[in-house]
């Protein structure tokens with residue numbers, strides 16, 4: 001694999017792990033509000049981010065590259081409200097999207113077709129991730145304080161689906 005692309009991919013897989021911890025911290029903040037559905041939803045989000053990291057790791061290993069695990073920023077642990085958690089999440093996902101697109105740009109620069117194929121999956125996934133959070137923001141704004149209880153019940157039903165069977 002091209003060195004610049006490999007290094008950028010390693011940076012991204014570490015950012016996916018960092019994202020997992022961002023959501024893990026949010027999950028634990030939501031625990032303090034006793035919103036069990038939101039807690040479940042963010043737990044699934046945490047697992048999804050770890051699966052995103054694993055998918056990159058498997059790919060790099062398949063291509064004969066060497067994965068490196070690096071240090072992460074301490075995630076934010078305190079928030080003002082559920083809405084603030086969701087708005088912070090959406091901003092985070094927009095940053096992930098920006099980074100995935102930049103990775104795709106490098107893959108095109110070095111004509112690495114297998115990497116372009118892999119990254120297409122992440123490009124599609126990011127559309128879904130941003131949509132998930134913006135829909136949740138709309139719903140929370142719509143239902144307000146009292147409706148949060150019903151919305152919380154709905155979010156309790158989200159289950160983690162491993163990547164391979166999801167396709």
Ligand SMILES: [Fe+2]
Pocket residue numbers: 016019048049052096
């Ligand atoms: Fe991700």
